[in-house]
Amino acid sequence: MPIRLPTAVLLVGTCIAYGADPPAPWVADDGDGGYKNPVLYADYSDPDVAGADGDYYLTASSFNCVPGLPILHSRDLVNWELVNHALPRLYDGDAFDIPRHGDGVWAPSFRHHDGWWYIYWGDPDLGIYMVRTQDPGGEWSKPVLVKKASGNIDACPLWDDDGRVYMVHAFAHSRAGVNSLLTVVELNKEGTQAIDKGWIVFDGHAEHPTVEGPKFYKRNGYYYIFAPAGGVAEGWQIVLRSKNVRGPYEVRRVLAQGDTDVNGPHQGAWVEAPDGSSWFMHFQEKQPYGRIVHLQPMRWVDDWPVMGDDPDGDGEGQPVLHHKKPVASEAVKVPATSDDFEREELGLQWQWHANPHADWASLTARPGWLRLTAAKLPAGYRNLWDAPHLLLQKFPAPEFTASCVIDPQAMRPGETAGLLIMGLDYAYVGLEKSTEGLRVVRRACRNADRGTAESDDDLVRLDDATPVELGVEVDAGGRCRFSARCGDESWSDLGDAFAAREGKWIGAKVGVFCHGTADGRGHADFERFTVSPVAE
Incomplete structure (x- = not known):
C-alpha cells in the first residue's frame, strides 16, 4: 500500500520554531558529585x-x-x-x-x-x-x-x-x-x-x-x-x-x-x-x-x-x-550533536567516509543553511557503501531523535537527498527528483558491504518543491523509525522500523547526503540538524 502524506501537509510552508539547543540525549554527570557509566555513550x-x-x-x-x-x-x-x-x-x-x-x-x-x-x-x-x-x-x-x-x-x-x-x-x-x-x-x-x-x-x-x-x-x-x-x-x-x-x-x-x-x-x-x-x-x-x-x-x-x-x-x-567523580564542581559538557549551520565551517561532530572534495558542502552559499552539492556517484557504484560524500556523526545515546529540514528547490532530475542511518545495513528517508517531479522516498539496504541493491520502496509524490522536515527516532537497541512532515503539521511515519547495524569497526552513524547521476549538478539545502532525547 503506498505511503501518502496529506495534500495539505505538502503544500504548507516550513514554520518551525527551534529556540535553544535541545538537552543532550546522554549526560554522564549526575549533578550530585557522581557519574554514571558510560561517560561517553558514543563510538x-x-x-x-x-x-x-x-x-x-x-x-x-x-x-x-x-x-x-x-x-x-x-x-x-x-x-x-x-x-x-x-x-x-x-x-x-x-x-x-x-x-x-x-x-x-x-x-x-x-x-x-x-x-x-x-x-x-x-x-x-x-x-x-x-x-x-x-x-x-x-x-x-x-x-x-x-x-x-x-x-x-x-x-x-x-x-x-x-x-x-x-x-x-x-x-x-x-x-x-x-x-x-x-x-x-x-x-x-x-x-x-x-x-x-x-x-x-x-x-x-x-x-x-x-x-x-x-x-x-x-x-x-x-x-x-x-x-x-x-x-x-x-x-x-x-x-x-x-x-x-x-x-x-x-x-x-x-x-x-x-x-x-x-x-x-x-x-x-x-x-x-x-x-x-x-x-x-x-x-x-x-x-x-x-x-x-x-x-x-x-x-x-x-x-x-x-x-x-x-x-x-x-x-x-x-x-x-x-x-x-574524580574532580568535583565541573560544568556539565557533552560532545556536540545538533548543528544550526550558522558558522562558516562544519561542526566538529561531522565526518565524511573519505577525503572530501571542497565543493561537496558550503555554509556560506546560503547563510544559516548547509548546502550539499549533488556529488556524482563514483564509478562502479552499487549502493551508499561505495559513497564517499556521506556527512555523518556518531550515535550519541541509546535513544535519541534526529531531524532536519531539507529544501529541494535546486535539485535536478536524477538527484536524491536525505536523512540517513548508515552501517553495514542502512536506511534513509529523502527526496528524489525525476523528470516527473519530486517524491518522498524511504529506502533500505541490507548487507551493503556485499554490494546488494537498495529496496525499492513505495514513493510519495510532492505537489511542489516545498521544504520538508525529515526525522528519525532511534530506540534502545537501535530500532529506527523514519518520518516526514511539512511545516508544523503532524509527523507521518514512513515504512517499517529499521534495525541499525554497525559499520566496519565503527558504530552506526546518522547524517545527511545529496548525490546524483548527472554531470550538471544541483543541490539541496539543509536547515538545522537537531538531535534530542526521545520524548517520554
Whole structure:
C-alpha cells in the first residue's frame, strides 16, 4: 500500500520554531558529585587519554572517517567536549578519496612529553605514524612515518628516565600473518624513527589470545604494558610488568566483565587525577552503537593495578556503573550533536567516509543553511557503501531523535537527498527528483558491504518543491523509525522500523547526503540538524 502524506501537509510552508539547543540525549554527570557509566555513550573506539595541569585530552580510532583522530577535552574525566581533530585528511595522495572501510587510523595512543602532545597510531597497510603539537586544540604536524611495515598496529611510545625512547606495538593477522604478540622497538630520541627491529616481549596465544592495543607506562621502577585480550566483545584487560624494558614480563588479569552487563571491558588509558588518584578509561563494544567509553576507579596494590570493583579481593576487578567523580564542581559538557549551520565551517561532530572534495558542502552559499552539492556517484557504484560524500556523526545515546529540514528547490532530475542511518545495513528517508517531479522516498539496504541493491520502496509524490522536515527516532537497541512532515503539521511515519547495524569497526552513524547521476549538478539545502532525547 503506498505511503501518502496529506495534500495539505505538502503544500504548507516550513514554520518551525527551534529556540535553544535541545538537552543532550546522554549526560554522564549526575549533578550530585557522581557519574554514571558510560561517560561517553558514543563510538570513541580504542580510547587513550593524556593529561597535564588538570587538562585531559582523549583521542580514539577513526579508521577511514575524515577528519580523523578526534580530540576531546575534559577537566574531570566525566564531562567531555569535542574540540578538534588532529588529522584533517588521510595522508597525501588519492588513496583515501574513496571509502576504504575499516582501514586508516587504528588504536592511537596519546602522550604528553616535554611540552609536546603526541599521537601515535598504526595504519595496518602502511605502518606506524605520529603527529604532534604544543596545543591540542590547534594545528597538528603532518603525519610522520615512524616505522614502515604491513600489519604493525596499536603503537604506544615510552620516554624512559635515561632519555631513550621505546615503542610497543601489536600485529594485525590480516596483514602480518601473526597476532597475539606484543613487540617493543627502540626509537630515536625525537621519537620519529624506529632504530632497531624490536623484540617480542609477550606471546598471548596460550592464555591471552588476541592480545593487542598495548599502552606503555613506567611506575616505581616497573615497566608496565596495559593490553586487552580475548577479543573485542568477550575479552578482558591484562597488565604486564617487568623491571627490564626487554622483559621478562609477569602478567595478571586485572579487569573482566564479572557479574555485570559490561562485556569486553578493556583497551584504554591509565590516568591520574590532580589528587593523585588513578583511573582507567576503557571501551565496551555495544553494537550497533560501536565502542562506548567507561571510566573505572583504579588503585595500586603491591605495584599491581586493581580496576573497578573487586568484591572477592582477588585483584581482578569488574566495572562499576556509578561512582564519585574524580574532580568535583565541573560544568556539565557533552560532545556536540545538533548543528544550526550558522558558522562558516562544519561542526566538529561531522565526518565524511573519505577525503572530501571542497565543493561537496558550503555554509556560506546560503547563510544559516548547509548546502550539499549533488556529488556524482563514483564509478562502479552499487549502493551508499561505495559513497564517499556521506556527512555523518556518531550515535550519541541509546535513544535519541534526529531531524532536519531539507529544501529541494535546486535539485535536478536524477538527484536524491536525505536523512540517513548508515552501517553495514542502512536506511534513509529523502527526496528524489525525476523528470516527473519530486517524491518522498524511504529506502533500505541490507548487507551493503556485499554490494546488494537498495529496496525499492513505495514513493510519495510532492505537489511542489516545498521544504520538508525529515526525522528519525532511534530506540534502545537501535530500532529506527523514519518520518516526514511539512511545516508544523503532524509527523507521518514512513515504512517499517529499521534495525541499525554497525559499520566496519565503527558504530552506526546518522547524517545527511545529496548525490546524483548527472554531470550538471544541483543541490539541496539543509536547515538545522537537531538531535534530542526521545520524548517520554
